[in-house]
Amino acid sequence: MSGRDPLCPPRRARQGAALTLVFAGVLVAGAVTGAFPDPDHPARRTTTVPVGAVRKEDVREAAARAMADGTSPMEAAERAVSRSGDRWGAVYSEGEYQEFQDSLDGRYTGVGLSAAREQDGRIEVTGVRPGSPAAAAGIRTGDRLRSV
Structure with a gap:
């Protein structure tokens, strides 16, 4: 007798079931490892205080204290930025900042x-x-x- 065997389920159903199990396994693994955000977890709550504004004041205060002590305000500001943990933070002198702005505007120093x-x-x-x-x-x- 030709045709499909009634006792053997179709191949597509097996593939669908296998993919469903794989997807469920990925979801369970993500939940177990903590890969999904948990809004109630204290470490994952976002702060309402702007971090940049607080850090900027800390840098200004460090530079002012260094100036009053007679030490380099640039070095004090750089130390304050490095302690902040912001890997993208930087301190520029006025001249360095102007060069940075010029390069962003497409103006470069060179021989042409x-x-x-x-x-x-x-x-x-x-x-x-x-x-x-x-x-x-x-x-x-x-x-x-x-x-x-």
Whole structure:
């Protein structure tokens, strides 16, 4: 007799059941390891106090205390930022901050030329910005630069 065996369940049903068990296993493993957020857990509650504002005041106070003691306010501010635990926090002098802002705005300090290394190892000028120090020095696209 040809056709499906009535005692053997279809293959798709077995695959569906297997995938369901795998998915349930992943959910149980996540719950057991604490991978899902628990809003009632004290370590996972979000604070309503802005952390950045508190840290900024701590840095200002550390710099002011150092200035009053006659030590470097920059070093004191850097120590306060490093103690805060914020790995992205940084302290800039006014000049460093201005350079940072200029780089974000697309303004860079340089001589005004682009260069590339050729296959033979020599460096060739690929572009010179008009009005730049390189243009004033007479450097042109295609010039070869000597290695120092």
